[in-house]
Amino acid sequence: MTQESRSYPLFVGSYGSAAEAGVRLFTFDPESGKLQQEQSLTGIESPSFLAYDARRSTLYVVSETGDGNAQGGAVVAVRVDPDDGRLTEINRQPTLGDHPCHLSLDPSGDWLLLVNYSGGSISIYPIGSDGALGALSQKLDHKGSSVNADRQEGPHPHAIYPVPGTDFYLANDLGTDTVYTYRLDRQRGELLLHRETKVVPGAGPRHLAIHPTRPFVYVIEELSSAIDVFALDAAEGALTHLQTLSTLPEAFAGKSYCAEVAVSRDGRFVYGSNRGHDSIASFRVGADGLLEPIGHTPSGGKTPRNFLPLPDGRWILSANQDTDWIAVLSVDEDGYPTLTESGYPMRKPVCIRLLERI
Numbered sequence: 001m002t003q004e005s006r007s008y009p010l011f012v013g014s015y016g017s018a019a020e021a022g023v024r025l026f027t028f029d030p031e032s033g034k035l036q037q038e039q040s041l042t043g044i045e046s047p048s049f050l051a052y053d054a055r056r057s058t059l060y061v062v063s064e065t066g067d068g069n070a071q072g073g074a075v076v077a078v079r080v081d082p083d084d085g086r087l088t089e090i091n092r093q094p095t096l097g098d099h100p101c102h103l104s105l106d107p108s109g110d111w112l113l114l115v116n117y118s119g120g121s122i123s124i125y126p127i128g129s130d131g132a133l134g135a136l137s138q139k140l141d142h143k144g145s146s147v148n149a150d151r152q153e154g155p156h157p158h159a160i161y162p163v164p165g166t167d168f169y170l171a172n173d174l175g176t177d178t179v180y181t182y183r184l185d186r187q188r189g190e191l192l193l194h195r196e197t198k199v200v201p202g203a204g205p206r207h208l209a210i211h212p213t214r215p216f217v218y219v220i221e222e223l224s225s226a227i228d229v230f231a232l233d234a235a236e237g238a239l240t241h242l243q244t245l246s247t248l249p250e251a252f253a254g255k256s257y258c259a260e261v262a263v264s265r266d267g268r269f270v271y272g273s274n275r276g277h278d279s280i281a282s283f284r285v286g287a288d289g290l291l292e293p294i295g296h297t298p299s300g301g302k303t304p305r306n307f308l309p310l311p312d313g314r315w316i317l318s319a320n321q322d323t324d325w326i327a328v329l330s331v332d333e334d335g336y337p338t339l340t341e342s343g344y345p346m347r348k349p350v351c352i353r354l355l356e357r358i
Contacts, residue, residue: 006030008310009038009085009355011059012319012326013050015348022047023061023078024346025085025355030312033328035344041087044076048350049306051105051112054357057082058090058131060105060112066098072119073100075112077133080355093133097121102159102207104169111137111189113160115171120155122171124189137189144176147201148223152177158222159207168194168237172205174222179205179230181237197239199228209263209270216289220247220261220272227261227272227283229290243290247272247281259304265311269294269335273304273318280307280318280329280337297337300327308352319349326352 007027016022021040028035041047046064053060063074071094079088097119104113105127112125112133121141126134142155156175162184163170169191171180177199182191199205204223210232211217217239219228229243247258256276263270263285270283270291278299283291299307301320308317309331316329316337326349328342 010308010317011050011052011353011355012346012349013047013061013351014346015046015048015064015321015350018043018045020347023050023059023087025087026344028310028315028317030310030315033315033330033340033342035326035328035342037344039085039087041078041089043089047076049102050351050353051103052080052353052355053105053109053127053131055109056127056131059087060103062095062100062103062114063092064099064101066116066118068098070096072097072116075100075103075114075123075125075133077131079131090130091132093125093136095119095123096136096139097123104160104162106184106186107162107164108186110186111184113169113191115157115160117156117158120157120175122157122160122191124191126189138191140191142173142176144178146175146177148204151175151204151223152202158205161208161210163210163232163234163237166234166237168234170208170217172208172219174204174206177201177203177205179208179219179239181239183237194237197230200224200244206258207261209261211263211285211289212265212267214267214289218261218263218270220258222258225256225258225274227270227291231289245283245291245293247274248277249296252277260306262307262309264309264313264335266313271307271309271316271337273299273307275303275305278302278304280304280316282336284335294334294336297329298339300329300339300343301325306351308354311354317352319352321348321350324348
């Protein structure tokens with residue numbers, strides 16, 4: 001059976017309380033466009049962003065909390081039963097920084113890296129053969145600020161991503177208007193600063209997406225509601241700015257803030273979410289990596305914090321945080337999404353991740 005014809009298993013994280021089923025496992029049927037809940041997990045406060053390790057059948061979850069104490073938030077390892085998807089906590093570690101909000105698994109499988117938004121830092125952990133998280137190997141503090149006194153009074157790292165086929169990581173910092181390139185020492189579990197790429201002051205780089213087959217990176221700017229296109233020199237970990245495009249319609253005059261950016265699995269389209277305009281902005285990728293706007297589609301609710309284009313290219317799932325709804329959008333051959341009536345209720349959904357098997 002092909003990937004396109006079978007149901008997709010996927011995880012959803014949320015801003016639910018520890019008493020709620022804040023992490024859920026769903027299946028999505030690409031023929032009917034329907035979601036079905038299979039399993040759930042309680043016991044984690046604000047289990048927002050997720051990363052899945054298929055080799056160890058382990059899900060990693062940030063607990064996006066923090067009240068200024070030394071422990072900060074937490075990161076939790078969760079066993080996923082390969083037979084029925086049942087979720088069981090393995091262990092957890094403190095992040096030593098407030099409000100961890102994004103995490104990545106190193107391709108080696110040996111390390112987990114996360115960013116602490118309010119804490120202004122990056123935390124790194126070793127991963128055991130059983131999927132358990134070891135004690136923190138490094139906490140790296142960012143420094144600096146930028147021009148927006150309300151949002152950029154200090155560093156606010158928002159996401160971190162491995163550059164495929166290299167030792168490099170790209171880390172967006174909304175507070176310093178910088179994309180940092182780090183080199184990971186996989187023996188020690190430590191990041192070494194390699195270079196810095198500045199964006200327009202006040203833009204607020206939030207997330208990024210690396211093209212699956214070509215040397216381009218797409219950075220979504222939360223505060224300026226824009227997407228920056230960069231050429232990527234993977235061998236040097238260097239970014240060269242090529243283009244900036246708004247994610248909003250020209251006529252829109254309200255307040256809106258970007259959240260997520262994603263490239264379709266075939267690399268033909270880029271999508272970004274607008275919180276305020278509450279839409280998914282769609283772009284066509286040219287031969288030169290530059291973007292051409294296609295249009296805007298309602299996200300299916302308020303505050304689309306995260307969304308997931310599915311591998312077959314026919315569907316996008318949108319996590320609408322402030323209307324407690326995971327919306328289903330169908331995508332045509334030209335890459336344009338259309339909102340459907342399908343979806344699933346869930347309290348404050350934040351992050352959608354595919355359970356991809358080896």
